[in-house]
Amino acid sequence: AERELILAFESSCDETSVAVIENGETILSNIIATQINSHKRFGGVVPEVASRHHVEQITECIDLAMAEAKVTFDELTAVAVTYGPGLVGSLLIGVTAAKVVAFAHHLPLIPVNHLAGHIYAARFVKPLVYPLLALVVSGGHTELVTVSAPGEFAIIGDTRDDAAGEAYDKIGRVLGISYPAGKQVDAMAHLGKDTFDFPRAMDQEDNLDFSFSGLKSAFINTVHHADQLGQALDKNDLAASFQAAVTDVLTHKTIKALQQYPVQQLIVAGGVAANQGLKEKLTAALAEAFPSVDVIVPPLRLTGDNAAMIGAAAHIELAKGHFADATLNAVPGLDL
Numbered sequence: 001a002e003r004e005l006i007l008a009f010e011s012s013c014d015e016t017s018v019a020v021i022e023n024g025e026t027i028l029s030n031i032i033a034t035q036i037n038s039h040k041r042f043g044g045v046v047p048e049v050a051s052r053h054h055v056e057q058i059t060e061c062i063d064l065a066m067a068e069a070k071v072t073f074d075e076l077t078a079v080a081v082t083y084g085p086g087l088v089g090s091l092l093i094g095v096t097a098a099k100v101v102a103f104a105h106h107l108p109l110i111p112v113n114h115l116a117g118h119i120y121a122a123r124f125v126k127p128l129v130y131p132l133l134a135l136v137v138s139g140g141h142t143e144l145v146t147v148s149a150p151g152e153f154a155i156i157g158d159t160r161d162d163a164a165g166e167a168y169d170k171i172g173r174v175l176g177i178s179y180p181a182g183k184q185v186d187a188m189a190h191l192g193k194d195t196f197d198f199p200r201a202m203d204q205e206d207n208l209d210f211s212f213s214g215l216k217s218a219f220i221n222t223v224h225h226a227d228q229l230g231q232a233l234d235k236n237d238l239a240a241s242f243q244a245a246v247t248d249v250l251t252h253k254t255i256k257a258l259q260q261y262p263v264q265q266l267i268v269a270g271g272v273a274a275n276q277g278l279k280e281k282l283t284a285a286l287a288e289a290f291p292s293v294d295v296i297v298p299p300l301r302l303t304g305d306n307a308a309m310i311g312a313a314a315h316i317e318l319a320k321g322h323f324a325d326a327t328l329n330a331v332p333g334l335d336l
């Protein structure tokens with residue numbers, strides 16, 4: 001059988017990544033150059049800084065990805081790239097690099113939605129069974145998505161304000177944790193107890209939407225109020241209480257979605273899928289309410305931004321013949 005080899009690019013935010021994926025399911029290479037240290041001192045991603053780093057790193061990422069995969073450009077089937085959503089300057093570096101490689105080597109160019117990529121990271125865990133449900137939780141998104149067939153997405157729940165990861169990063173700042181704070185808040189939460197009664201917004205409402213800005217404000221007010229009184233609050237308990245509120249709502253809304261959309265698989269996707277508390281709560285709740293539903297959480301290296309997931313999503317688009325030409329542009333606000 002012929003090998004299908006896709007060279008995939010991801011540069012939507014603060015990770016420059018290039019991967020080679022075989023037949024949509026095997027990672028031959030997945031080079032990830034992170035810029036987190038450059039953004040830490042600013043407390044978040046600075047778009048101009050991000051674009052400059054992508055320019056500096058992308059050529060080496062291509063060389064490393066090709067070398068590690070031990071393939072030549074002649075052997076490639078197609079080139080794939082994230083064209084949105086994300087930061088426009090960052091996206092443009094990947095889009096331009098992918099166009100150059102596709103043009104120079106006469107290869108088809110496959111445009112990929114970043115969120116489709118996060119969902120298809122699960123393909124490296126096991127074959128997917130449709131229809132399926134995905135909970136996409138990242139720094140920019142909090143969405144419940146049905147996937148009725150390969151590459152057919154419908155958003156059934158969304159955040160009204162902050163994304164889950166964004167809320168972690170913002171409250172982390174108040175705790176003195178540098179960007180991105182999610183991983184460390186998660187670790188602190190495991191050392192503390194849920195002693196603060198933080199709000200679970202929209203939890204009881206009859207919809208599949210989320211809101212995290214009220215929780216963020218309640219958290220910040222609690223800390224500031226204690227500061228004014230000269231009281232020191234237990235940071236681990238604060239983290240545990242915040243995490244309990246976030247994971248309660250994510251879990252309850254996912255259960256509600258499963259009641260409306262029967263599926264065999266639930267994919268947890270995006271950077272926040274790495275959250276240990278979320279994994280534990282979701283797995284326990286599903287074992288109780290939907291024991292037949294398989295929860296797929298990709299391994300750590302595949303939940304954060306990476307090009308392998310873009311290659312997996314591109315495999316689906318390739319089969320459908322969804323290609324772009326040289327006019328492909330970055331679409332910062334692209335929907336699923």
Ligand code: KG4
Nearest residue numbers: 138139140165180182183271272275304305
């Ligand atoms: O998907 P991702 O790498 O980038 C975006 O597309 O946004 O997600 C990054 C987000 C950050 O907000 C980071 O704080 C959060 O994922 N994150 C976590 C954890 N690890 C990363 N949030 C909670 N718990 C974690 N263990």
Ligand code: ZN
Nearest residue numbers: 138271304305
């Ligand atoms: Zn992402």
